[in-house]
Amino acid sequence: MNSELLTRRDLLKQLSAAxxxxxxxxxP
Known part of the structure; x- marks a missing residue:
């Protein structure tokens, strides 16, 4: 569960940065 949450958080962070x-x- 913790691993999934961390991955989801990382994905959200990456998406936000992108x-x-x-x-x-x-x-412009």
Whole structure:
């Protein structure tokens, strides 16, 4: 259970970082 939660958290973190990076790149 703990492992799954950690993986999910890591995935969310990565997704958030990718979203921010995409937004930053898309901004002029």
């Amino acid at each position: 979203s921010v990076a995409t937004l930053g790149m898309g901004a």
